[in-house]
Amino acid sequence: MVLDRRIQLFVVLAAVFVISLVVGDIISVKLFEVKLGPIVAVMSIGMLPFPVTFLLTDILNEFYGKKAARFITWVGFFMAIFAFVVIAIAVRVPWAPLTLAPDWKGAVEPTFNNIFAGSQRILMASMVAYLIGQFCDIAIFNLLKRVTQNRMLWLRATGSTLVSQLIDTVVVQFIAWSGLLSTATILNLIYTSYAVKLLVAVCLTPFIYLGHAFVERKLGIKPVVLGENGEPVEAPAQAAPPEATSRAA
Numbered sequence: 350m351v352l353d354r355r356i357q358l359f360v361v362l363a364a365v366f367v368i369s370l371v372v373g374d375i376i377s378v379k380l381f382e383v384k385l386g387p388i389v390a391v392m393s394i395g396m397l398p399f400p401v402t403f404l405l406t407d408i409l410n411e412f413y414g415k416k417a418a419r420f421i422t423w424v425g426f427f428m429a430i431f432a433f434v435v436i437a438i439a440v441r442v443p444w445a446p447l448t449l450a451p452d453w454k455g456a457v458e459p460t461f462n463n464i465f466a467g468s469q470r471i472l473m474a475s476m477v478a479y480l481i482g483q484f485c486d487i488a489i490f491n492l493l494k495r496v497t498q499n500r501m502l503w504l505r506a507t508g509s510t511l512v513s514q515l516i517d518t519v520v521v522q523f524i525a526w527s528g529l530l531s532t533a534t535i536l537n538l539i540y541t542s543y544a545v546k547l548l549v550a551v552c553l554t555p556f557i558y559l560g561h562a563f564v565e566r567k568l569g570i571k572p573v574v575l576g577e578n579g580e581p582v583e584a585p586a587q588a589a590p591p592e593a594t595s596r597a598a
Contacts, residue, residue: 353537354568354569354570355570358412358546358564358570359413359417360569362405362408362409362421363421365400365401365405365426366401366405366406366409366421366425367424367425367428368398369398369399369401369405369420369477370399370428370429371400371425371428371429371432372398372404372424373395373396373397373399374395374429374432374433374472374475374522375432375436376394376395376397377393377394377471377475378393378464379393379394380392380393380394381394383545387471390541390542390544390545391538391541392542392545395475396545396546396549399579400546400549400550400553401548402425402483403486403510403513403514403553404553404556404557404560405416405421406421406422406483406486406487406490407486407490407505407506407509407510407557408557408560408561409421410487410490410494410541410565411494411561411572411573412564412570412571412572412573413573414573415487415488415490417492418487418490419484419487420560422480422483422487425479425483425499426479426480427469428474429476429479430476431527431569433472434529436465436466437466439465440461440462440465440466444457444458445589454596458459471525473524474521474522474524474525475521475525477478477520477521477524478516478518478520478521478524479517481516481517482513482514482516482517482520483513483519485509485512485513485516486509486510487509487514489505489508489509489512490505490509493505493508493509493568499572499574500503502557502558502561503554503557503558506554506557507550507553507554507557508555510550510553511547511550514543514546514547514550515543518539518543518546522535522538522539522542523535526538537542
């Protein structure tokens with residue numbers, strides 16, 4: 350098997366994507382406040398790594414096409430489920446008696462369970478919102494790429510993220526809090542959360558261009574070109590392995 354730069358990049362993007370998703374789910378139990386003028390939004394700290402998944406989805410879309418982006422979306426989903434199955438088993442394994450001693454300085458059961466045995470309802474809401482948001486992001490990105498005839502990277506990257514994040518926010522808030530909070534409170538959570546996500550999405554746009562330039566110019570990997578049917582019209586150019594380049598010289 351020849352691990353050319355195109356395959357190596359795909360593996361790296363997939364690994365960072367899965368890590369960002371799983372870590373974001375694990376640390377999402379911590380809440381913090383974001384103040385944007387008169388707006389005060391209570392957010393999960395999972396907001397730190399989650400935008401990375403949308404950034405990587407756009408790069409995967411751009412250089413590998415929507416089938417690859419969808420594949421990584423499913424891989425991330427099942428790896429997140431696997432991680433939480435392992436965590437659920439770890440929570441239920443009995444603790445060693447020595448951890449119950451008053452002078453024990455390590456992790457203790459109440460603290461461990463409080464962190465890792467989070468709400469199953471919130472987890473379900475997060476996973477459902479993730480799938481819907483990701484597939485919307487992929488579909489909108491490819492639609493805008495086709496409509497703009499493979500131009501205006503900023504439009505398809507930012508536009509797809511703004512729409513998918515709105516859908517993600519609405520889905521996760523309603524599934525997580527319906528029946529527990531009033532509709533007015535849920536709508537307020539949606540407004541404030543999306544305002545922050547909107548700001549993050551706009552700030553990510555320069556990083557899309559940086560990533561695009563690095564992959565295309567430094568690694569020699571060309572983005573896919575979509576035809577009228579939305580499918581790649583030609584195979585993207587692959588960077589030659591360093592050994593082949595040196596032999597040719």
